[in-house]
Amino acid sequence: MQWVFPIPMRMLRMHFMVHATVGLDIRYVFKIRANVQTYILRKDEPMKSVGTTTPAEMLDLREENQKSVQRVRRQSLKTALIFWSFVGPMIIGLTVFFYIPILWSLILSFADARATLTPAGWVGLGNYRAMLGDPEFIRALVTFTIFAAFIVPTTLLSALGLALLVNSVKFAQGFFRSVFFLPTACSYVLASIVWKMSIFNGSSFGLANTVRHTVGLDPISWISSPNPPWYWLVLVTVRLWLQLGIYMIIFIAGLQEIPRELYEAALVDGARRGWQTFRHITFPMLRNATIAVLLLNVIAAFQAFDEFFNIMSGGNQILARPPLVYLYNIALSDQNYGYGSAGAIILTVIIVIFTLIQGRFLGFGRSE
Amino acid sequence: MAQDQRLFTTPLSRRRFLQYTGSMTLGGTILAACAGTSGGGTTSNPSLPTLQQWYHQYGETGTHEAVLRYAKQYSKANVKVSWVPGTGNEYPNKVHAALLGSNAPDVFELQNPTVDQVKAGLIEPLDDIIASVKSDFNPVALKPLTINGKVYAIKMINDMGMIYYRKSLLQKAGVQPPTTMDELITVSKKLSKGSVKGLYIGPDGGVNALSYILGWAAGGDFISDDNKIVFNNDNVATAYEKLRELNASGGVLPDAPTFWWDPSAFTQGLSAMQWCGLWAMPGITKALGDDFGVIPFPAVGTQGKPATFFGGWAEMVAAKGKNVAAAKEYVKYLWIDNSNIQIDWNVGYGFHVPPRLSIAAQASKLKSGPAAQAVGYLNQYGHATPPLWDAAMDTTLTDAVSNILKNGANPMTALNRAADKCNTELQTLLS
Missing domain, CATH: 3.40.190.10 (Periplasmic binding protein-like II)
Structure with missing residues (x-):
């Protein structure tokens, strides 16, 4: 079983994105390195002599051999350089921006650290006890478990549906793929502001309310009214709009890896196009893509921040406050870094547990 | 199988080179913009100390130009002004984080100092620059700025x-x-x-x-x-x-x-x-x-x-800055000594009440109509919470x-x- 930690999962997301869009990822770099080496070795293989060799020829051959060894060494130094120039920055970045902060956060979570990043005194598990006894933090966790239970299947099904649709289009497939992928390039903050101020504004001239007005309905305050909780519609739609593209691309990549022969064979055997081939060929063959999307999605749901922070401001925050927004308040507004770190570690542990459970049931990372 | 294993399929042409360097320059600019700081202020004189000063982004037109002007007018230091965007708590949060780093702004505005910042030794008491004129400030305005009897910020504007x-x-x-x-x-x-x-x-x-x-x-x-x-x-x-x-x-x-x-x-x-x-x-x-x-x-x-x-913004000095004395001097120049700047900043753009009572009395724009009523409400009904809140x-x-x-x-x-x-x-x- 593979241990997958939350932060590297974010890197994994990037990794998928790069793989899907540019076709270049770290595995590819490894592959390049291996291929370059075999290529060089093949090229420099010495000529085989047919007859017996004279001592002079032997000497020549030895010299030739030495030269080729040197050449290979030079070449492999070059490939190593290329390899590290690709991988090095990522490893440095991971260490500096992820592993050290995580470790530091773990240390701070056992300490009293207010308005300072160096522990001012040790409090043992005090921060953890206080955090787990904080009803607002617990409420945030519960809300977001429910949120995850809803958003994950919704995103998964929508992305899969979209991928199947786009993949089956006979013309302008690249166009549709780009159109649906484009929102991924949009900033969460920007989209949140558009959703909040323009589309779902509670005043009479918000887009949604204008539409309601034309059919003779009263305006709704989408974001601030607690009952019915329309704000979930706002939050879910902005998240779907932003996220579907990337997951769709992962599914399309998966779809394009399915060998056509399978479908042909199935058709010969009398399978019907549509549900039957989807049920027995497409979906099982998409297993890895589905698992990846599922894992990334669960983590993304627990790490939700941007759209909630930007849409649910002031007194509306309490209606849908993700754990991260709550921790942001503690750590950045109140500068209580020890307490905030304890919350972050608790959240990390929850995400790791969820990931492990999923890994166990879905067999992510298990060899085929 | 991939036949061409080279990283660059064509030698680096001049056009390609320009593309790459161009995008790198652009990337650099964007990264720099992420810092949310725009330089400005005095043309630097190498013999003077350099001060970093942070403001949150005020909404009124002319405010950014005004703070750059104030900085330029000051002759005893090279002041570099950063105009930091963000709504709600974003600006204060940026300052809080910056104070922990090695490159904190020397002079910055916040709504109030916190007890934790004082305990951690992040901010400098300013009693020496305010002492002579302390009675010229409304006591309610001083309440959020005073911790353990020491004043940690000089009020720039009063809001209500x-x-x-x-x-x-x-x-x-x-x-x-x-x-x-x-x-x-x-x-x-x-x-x-x-x-x-x-x-x-x-x-x-x-x-x-x-x-x-x-x-x-x-x-x-x-x-x-x-x-x-x-x-x-x-x-x-x-x-x-x-x-x-x-x-x-x-x-x-x-x-x-x-x-x-x-x-x-x-x-x-x-x-x-x-x-x-x-x-x-x-x-x-x-x-x-x-x-x-x-x-x-x-x-x-x-x-x-x-x-x-009884709200508003107050100027503070980072205790771990390289030029604490120069920073204090600059704060004194702006918000204690220079009545022109204080009047300009308080009533030149949006309306605020100058914190120094003697200077508030000179602000003619606040002497009549609804503005005068507002000043009355502030003095009569103004409340503030202490730093312990x-x-x-x-x-x-x-x-x-x-x-x-x-x-x-x-x-x-x-x-x-x-x-x-x-x-x-x-x-x-x-x-």
Whole structure:
């Protein structure tokens, strides 16, 4: 079983994105390195002599051999350089921006650290006890478990549906793929502001309310009214709009890896196009893509921040406050870094547990 | 299988080179922009100390040019001004984070210093520069800036909030400006006609705008002078219940593209009244001429009194800066000695009340009409919380009021629970 930690999962997301869009990822770099080496070795293989060799020829051959060894060494130094120039920055970045902060956060979570990043005194598990006894933090966790239970299947099904649709289009497939992928390039903050101020504004001239007005309905305050909780519609739609593209691309990549022969064979055997081939060929063959999307999605749901922070401001925050927004308040507004770190570690542990459970049931990372 | 294993399929052409370097330069610019800082200030003189100064982004036109001008006028240091964008707590949070690093701004504005910052030795006491003129500041204004008897910030501007009303709309509806909370509810309802609503208090039902105001208007307070949490009483609870009633009355504009601190909803005719700050008055005058009046937030209940906040921004000095003495000198120049800058900054763009009483008396723009009324409200009804009331307590109170308003929580239960949490925090701060 593979241990997958939350932060590297974010890197994994990037990794998928790069793989899907540019076709270049770290595995590819490894592959390049291996291929370059075999290529060089093949090229420099010495000529085989047919007859017996004279001592002079032997000497020549030895010299030739030495030269080729040197050449290979030079070449492999070059490939190593290329390899590290690709991988090095990522490893440095991971260490500096992820592993050290995580470790530091773990240390701070056992300490009293207010308005300072160096522990001012040790409090043992005090921060953890206080955090787990904080009803607002617990409420945030519960809300977001429910949120995850809803958003994950919704995103998964929508992305899969979209991928199947786009993949089956006979013309302008690249166009549709780009159109649906484009929102991924949009900033969460920007989209949140558009959703909040323009589309779902509670005043009479918000887009949604204008539409309601034309059919003779009263305006709704989408974001601030607690009952019915329309704000979930706002939050879910902005998240779907932003996220579907990337997951769709992962599914399309998966779809394009399915060998056509399978479908042909199935058709010969009398399978019907549509549900039957989807049920027995497409979906099982998409297993890895589905698992990846599922894992990334669960983590993304627990790490939700941007759209909630930007849409649910002031007194509306309490209606849908993700754990991260709550921790942001503690750590950045109140500068209580020890307490905030304890919350972050608790959240990390929850995400790791969820990931492990999923890994166990879905067999992510298990060899085929 | 991939046949071509080379990384660059073609040798680096001149055009390709330009593309790459161009995108790198662009990337660098974007990265630099992420820092949210734009340089500016004096043309540097190598023999003088260099000071980094941070402002949050003020909304009024001309403010950015003004601070660059002030920095340029100063001859004893090279001042580099950063104009930091962001709404809500984003600017203060950026300052909080920067103070922990090795490259903190030397001089920066915040609404108030915190006890934790003092304990951690992050900020410099400024008693030596304020001592000679301390009596020239309103004691309420000094309260949030004083920790353990030491003053840690020099007030740059005093802010206050009040209710703006549209005279013509009130006349048409045949109502007088409200003088009690109950009247505010009935008047708001009467003023609501079609798409125009009676009152705008922000898109969150007034939690952000009025949580503190309501407590004070009900005759209560949040933390007493002898450091006790005192907001969990019937008067304050009733005030929050009234807020619920106000929101349910149908007289409140539930949402607008801007928050309460921007007067757009009022000036564009979405609401007949709005809770907003004195800072917005020049903009409102420009949009509506003299078709507006102001009232303080009315008293709640029999023991109440009208209320407003004694807010604003104050200049502080980072204790770990490289040029602490020069930074203090600069703060003194700006906000103690230079009356021209203080008047320009307070009434040249948005309206604020100069913190120095002697200078406030010279600000002619605040001497008549609604502006003069506002100054009167500030002096008569202004409240502030002391530094012991910190951000954690603020979050706790906001959560409690939100719960009362949005989730229908019992006001007294919610306040008691919040008071317990605030007490725990208070004990930590006092220890």
